[in-house]
Amino acid sequence: MRVIRAAIFDVFGTVVDWREGVAACAREAFALRGIETDPHAFADAWRAEYQPAMQRIRSGERGYVQLDQLHLENLDRVLSAFGIAEHFDTAARLELNRAWEQLPPWPDSAPGIAAIRATGRLVAPCSNGSIALMSRLARYAGIEWDCILGADVARAYKPDPLAYRRSVAALRLDPAEVVMVAAHNGDLAAARAEGLATAFVPRPSEQGEGQTSDLVPTADWDFVADDMRALAAWLAG
């Protein structure tokens, strides 16, 4: 086994349950305004705008902007699509946008990450979320990181290779000394292409009951487990 000195994590889906978190905030915002839109359908629609918005930046069509801004633009679009835009002024949109800072962790995330950290390894998110978003989400979810890596540090969105390369460089480590932890096979494939070790932690309810993708590993990742505590035990050797 390689010497792993840091574990970096995908966050939305891997560490926290974005779908239930966003739906909970939407449910509250809708109830206040007497809106009958299904909050899970709303969360799914909002999330569906995520990849296309980042793709315009990955392709170079648009310069780097923080995910908070993309989420807000996507929110405008989704509120209009659901026909409820008139219920949300600017302040209300900014408030609803903070749903992404209030996502519940999966039950094993905080103890698992703490256990990995207790092995002496550095732990950090390598997410497309900004430093601002990740810092506040970590507080909400009770997770202690050593630093925040990912999009803001790299000024690039995963799976752009730069997102992994610059995150690893920020730790002053070799890629082989860093394990990428994710519930998404595509994220791990991109990390492996940059030389990182890979750990798959499936989250079969991330996308709700009908989830069909990322239920199983699609390659021979260095580690596969249902739980971050098992990942900690593996790293502890």
Added chain:
Amino acid sequence: MRVIRAAIFDVFGTVVDWREGVAACAREAFALRGIETDPHAFADAWRAEYQPAMQRIRSGERGYVQLDQLHLENLDRVLSAFGIAEHFDTAARLELNRAWEQLPPWPDSAPGIAAIRATGRLVAPCSNGSIALMSRLARYAGIEWDCILGADVARAYKPDPLAYRRSVAALRLDPAEVVMVAAHNGDLAAARAEGLATAFVPRPSEQGEGQTSDLVPTADWDFVADDMRALAAWLAG
């Protein structure tokens, strides 16, 4: 009083005692090799190379490189100046360079920063140290940050205005919502010029017994205290 949502900190001198920390590592390295150089004189000489090295980057003469690299280049120069370069091969230099990751905190730093964090505010270093260096130093010093700001995020060295501006932007806050905490008047002057609130915490033994600068505030900073716990009490209102 303004609404302060985050406190960002100078680190070398303000949070940790770089001089005693570097001297302790040098003393150990010298003892192993039978070198009789005074470790404090060595620490002072190494630190004296710090501002000139960064100035070449601030001026645009050189592109941004992490402080770790500057420290290593400065170490080469100082080892030669003391006539002890032949005792340190590349691995030994890299090891001695990690002295900057093993600096003792001032006694009030860890409890004070934890108390500020417990008020709900975000806390982060805004140092010229890299993410790699700051992450490891925080572990060593027992300090929990929400994220690492400063040089690596800004790709600029304080007191370059960009170092403050981009650190504040990374938190998605207005400058007036952020207090810069430092033991150095010059750092606070640069932060104030960018619109940040300012807190002076003097460290009269930072430079050893003969310290003549930064013993007192040289402007009407928003807060002045001998202790970070007092700063926490002020912020808690």
